[in-house]
Amino acid sequence: MTDLAAVRAMAPSPDPRYAPERLTAVARLGLAGTAAREQVEPAVADLLDGLAARTGAETVLVNVLLADTVAVVAARGLDGWIALAGGVPAEWAMCSTTARQAAAYVVDDLAADPAWADTPLVALDGLRTYAGVPLITSEGSVIGTVCALGTAPRTLDKTVIEELALCAGEVLERLEQQAEVPGPTTVAAPGQDGSGAG
């Protein structure tokens, strides 16, 4: 059977990564375009600033899970090649585990964890800590994650997860609000809508 004949014989997959309802939710929330970060980041900037301050994380991210990549749609403290690329292959991303288990995932020292020690983000980019929670729509689709990253090992206690979960809930709320606004208008963060000027 040729490659194309094998493709022709394929039925839609039950794998949630390819579920049309999940992908449609990602699209509806405006998370799929190349300009998603420009639209989402201003709307959640205050949430990420607060999260970074309260958790002490060097980097905090809002990510969207695509089929086999993880795209960054809002960030604090992100630079380097991931910022340029706009995301990472899913096989390198701890957020893939968070999404797959649809629950919080924490690794205090990635370099000491056999599952991650030899992966590029750890071995080459120096990532050492990860804590993430899933972004789950009201329909139950896991569309992404909110995560906190660091380059030094440290014990991440439950308050970090609580902060991430709180932030994830507020991020989803703002994404939903943004999706309801017709046209290109984005939801302004508190104090950024001009009404509080002066």
Added chain:
Amino acid sequence: MPGYGLSAPRALDALTQLAHCVGGVEALQRWGDVTRRLGLHGMDLDVDDLQRVADAFMAQGGAPAVLARGWDVRLRAYRTLTARTTRAGAHR
């Protein structure tokens, strides 16, 4: 690629993802429509051509556009890391 080991994205992988989402028959039809419009033939597409396919699917919206954004991120990661590796090699 040394270090990161990221392979060049392949058209067949992208098409297979589309088939996972909409089924093989519809995936081939949609893929054929886009590639014909772009003047592309066959599945042996280089990264520039695959980027054009990704851009075209992203412009269509809906679930396939989300898959295409994933191809776009993988293409960007591949280009960024390839350029970085090439620069590092040139400075040795």
